[in-house]
Each structure stands twice: as C-alpha cells, then as structure tokens.
Amino acid sequence: MSISETTAAPTASGTALLEARDVIMRFGGLTAVNNVSLTVNQGEIIGLIGPNGAGKTTFFNCLTGLYVPTEGQVSYRGQILPPKPFKVTQAGMARTFQNIRLFHNMTVLENVLVGRHTRTKEGIISAILRGPGYRREEAESRAKAMEYLEFVGLAGKAEHLARNLPYGEQRKLEIARALASEPGLLLLDEPTAGMNPQETRATEELVFAIRDRGVAVLVIEHDMRFIFNLCDRVAVLVQGQKLVEGDAATVQGDERVIAAYLGTPYEENQ
C-alpha cells in the first residue's frame, strides 16, 4: 500500500512527527474516541491521561494501525499512515502494549531480533540459503539488538527465556524490542503498570534517555507523578474527547480534569 503525501506542519518546538486529526472511533453505538487531534513534535515527551475507559488505548490503536479509525486522519512526518501495524512501524512509529506481548518461549535476544525485522533487507530466499548478505545482516542485527539490550539494562540476560524475566524486566524488554525497529516516535501504553516505585523511577530515567537519543515519546500512564515529572505536554481524554492539553501546571490546575477524575460533573459557573 502506498503512503500518500500531506503537509507536515512545523511548529515552534520542532518538526511535527505525529499528527492525528479529528480521529473518531466508533464500536457500534459507542464512540470510544470522539474527534481527537494531537500533534507530537520531534524531541517531545507527550502524556495521554484519562480515567478508565476514556479511550486512550483505542486512540493508540488508531494511531498504530491496529484499528482503522471511523473518521479522521493520522500522519507521520507528513505522510498519511496506512492502517497496517507493519507499515506504521516501517514508517517510524513503534509501540508497547498495556498487556505485555512478548514471545515468551523465545530468548530475550530473539525477542529484540524480531523487532528488527522491519529494518532488515535480505529476503526469505537469502535467509533459507544463508547467503553472505544474510549472514552479514544477521550479525549486524545481533550487534544492534545487544546494543538495545545494553541500553535498557538487560544485556546480561540476553540468553534467558523471556518468560523467566520478572515483570518489570519484561516491560523493559518490550521497550528494547520496540526500539530495535529504530523508530522516530515510541508509543508506550502504561509502561509502569505493575511496577514498584523503584522500577517506576528507573522507567522514568529510561524514557528521558530514549528522548535524549532523539526518539520522541507518547505515553499513556495512570501514575500522575510519573506523567507530570516526565512530559512536556499532557493531553487529557475523558469519555473519548480531549478535555484539556497543556503543560503539567495547566493540566494539574484545571478544575474540569479534577472533576473528571473524581467522577463529578464540573459546572462552568461554579
């Protein structure tokens, strides 16, 4: 499928990477995402928060090609993305999942190698014949994969089976696998779910380090301390709609956000 051109809007903070415009996702009579637009620029860490069932994961699925939005448009670096996860990864967006999706009976290293397949060129015939091109590429892939494992702190466990890693390390492995596709934008769906405070702090550092490598990050998270420490901007989804978007102080001080989290309607003239 071809990727068609649109115009990428450069912004004050840098080049726009992801531009979601007026995205709507309906499941029968339920509008899970209702007209949401969001831009992520190069060098940014953007947070997506909202109460349970607000539509955050559904929006992620629309961005990453798992769902075809009912309406709206998603582009990356000015190219409209085809709604196919493989094509989205190839274009430069990688993600992790709320419910960890690793190949549990494969080793840690093999899991990262799977993440590299969108960046390898040698075809299936070459792989079967194990020609020189394939062997060279395989060696390069392994070296790169080890580099990503080193980066997330799992190099010492490269030969362990993924299923034997503690939960927090499985989340790190998912991040290494996503990074192995060399994305420009990484989408993290609840990266600290199930982590203890120490692991959460380490994940915070890891996300900063990812940004410092030149990868922008869009992150869904329920841990507010994590989000407000980390993010340049935060968008709040409530019942499928974007209620507020701004820096930490703006969002934290917004009465409507507080009301949405407490489950009480906010009256405009209070």
Ligand SMILES: Nc1ncnc2c1ncn2[C@@H]1O[C@H](COP(=O)(O)OP(=O)(O)OP(=O)(O)O)[C@@H](O)[C@H]1O
């Ligand atoms: N495949 C689907 N079919 C039908 N309804 C769905 C589907 N996926 C999500 N929904 C509904 O869409 C709404 C938004 O769900 P979603 O999982 O996106 O919310 P969320 O903000 O990610 O929630 P949480 O914080 O609990 O993960 C919910 O009402 C959910 O039940």
